[in-house]
Amino acid sequence: MSRTLAPVPGLPPDGEPVPRDGSLPARALTRVGEQGFGLYVHVPFCASRCGYCDFNTYTAAELAGGVTRDSYAALVLDELRLAARVLDGTAPKARTVFFGGGTPTLLPADDLVRILDGIDAAFGLADDAEITTEANPESVDPAYLSRLRAGGFNRVSLGMQSAARHVLAVLDRKHSPGRAAQAAVEAREAGFGHVNLDLIYGTPGEREEDWAASLDAAVAAGVDHVSAYSLIIEDGTRLAARIRRGEVAMPDDDVAADRYLAADAALSAAGLNWYEVSNWAADTDARCRHNLLYWQGGDWWGLGPGAHSHVGGVRWWNVRHPSAYAGRLAEGASPGEGREVLDDADRHVEDVLLRLRIVDGIEVSSLAPPGQESAARAVADGLLDEPAFEKGLARLTLRGRLLADAVVRDLLPD
Structure with missing residues (x-):
């Protein structure tokens, strides 16, 4: 089990240079929003660095006098103005906005609302737009949540990870075991219609009963959404170093599978x-x-250092360090570091990779003949749902979800 594509992965791929003005190929501009349009806002600040995290985030000590929280909203609004110039009226109103990080809620609530207002001014927000912010449980309180709700946010995603104190300690999470659930209650009381809790399973030292307690606590919090991810050990993280030194055990794949089923x-x-x-x-x-x-292959503009964007078949990524990001914008230049123009074959591979992970599945007819043959074998092996297959869809079974990456490889033969 692994996370899907993220807007700020650990390391960017290779790619061609982004034009200084950030301009996109004319063909890309004719396709903006065909599958929807949204914006991602990366806030790279963390109060402390979690031992498992390799995202593009920085503590105050790591920034060492560079970009500050107080100056950050103005920088994002600078990139937003560039985005509006590049797209020049070609984008539809934003259906979704997602503030991620890092910890977006380390910024003042008024700054998050200010950025959201800037997005509305630049592109417009659909009447039913979903506006989400991630939050660490200890970084919000009822007053903060109420200000966000009044400012237009309607969804919050809280990093719970575990209800077991010793598991949180291995992950270097700072909140107490019960704080995430309490924050979820506060969010609902502030008027948030949609509240998510993030969980992580497979942490070294996590017992079966610890995971069961975490699931029970998430359900008891009354949220309408739960994300649960297997712990992935990323090179360069503090947890990876601890495993190399033998201080904690490497996560076990069989245990992770059992946790997923639970x-x-x-x-x-x-x-x-x-x-x-x-x-x-x-x-x-x-x-x-x-x-x-x-x-589902939609378009989004990623704002902030290290953020990734995808518009009309063009993917690009910003310079990672906040100071470099600020420097590019101060020069009137795009903060984009590199980009790639996806051809039809690239887009097909991504479509299969991502759409197969969702419950709607993919049309079997969209696969090449060898992939269709592999799909039939996957049905026989219990990895794809047989009734769905008979209707022309490739949809993962529960067992197939455990082996999703392998199923995708079989459906995309060389």
Whole structure:
């Protein structure tokens, strides 16, 4: 089990240079928003660095006098103005906006609302736009959440990870075990219609009963969405170093599979049904529409250092360090560091890779003949749903979700 494509992965790929003015090929501009349009806002600040995290984030000590929280909103608004110039009226109103990080809620709530207002002025927000911010449980309180809600935010995603104190300690999480659930209650009381809790399973030292308690606590919090991810050990992280030194054990794949099955059983019993391999929601309205934008091949502009964007078949990524990001913008230049123009074959591979992970699946007819043959074998092996296959769809079974990456490889033979 692994996370899907993220807007700020650990390391960017190679690519061609981004034009200084950030301009896009004319063909890309004719295709903006065909599958929806949204914006991602990366906030690279963290109070402390979690031991498992390789995202593009910085503590105050790591920035060492560079870009500050107080100056950050103005920088994002500078890039937003560049985005509006580049797209020049070609983009539809934004259906989703997602503030991620890092910890967006380390910024003042007024700054997050200011950025959101800037997005509305630049592109417009759809009447039913989904506006999400990630938050660490200790970085919000009722007053902060109420200000966000009044400013237009309607969804919050809280990093819970675990209800076990010793598991949080291995992950270097700073909040107390019960704080995430309490923050979820506060968010609902502030008027948020949609609240997610993020969980991580497979942490060294996590017991079966620890995971069961975490699932119970998430359900008891009354949220309408839960994301559950297997712990991935990323090179260069503090946790990877601890494993190399033998201080903690490497996560076990068989244990991770058992944890996933336990999650699906507990969440399904609570009325939260899977709609993507690592995500469960109470109903269609509770699904994260911003993430669906990624999984269904939509367009988004990523604002902030290290943020990735995808518009009209062009993907690009910004320089990673906040100071370099600020420097580019101060020169009136795009902060983009590199980009790649996807051809039809690239887009097909990504479409299969991402769409297969969601409950809607993919049309079998979209696969090449060898892939269609592989799909038939996957049905026989219990990896794809037989009734769906008979209707022309490749849809993962529960067993198939455990082996999703292998199923994708078989459906995309060389």
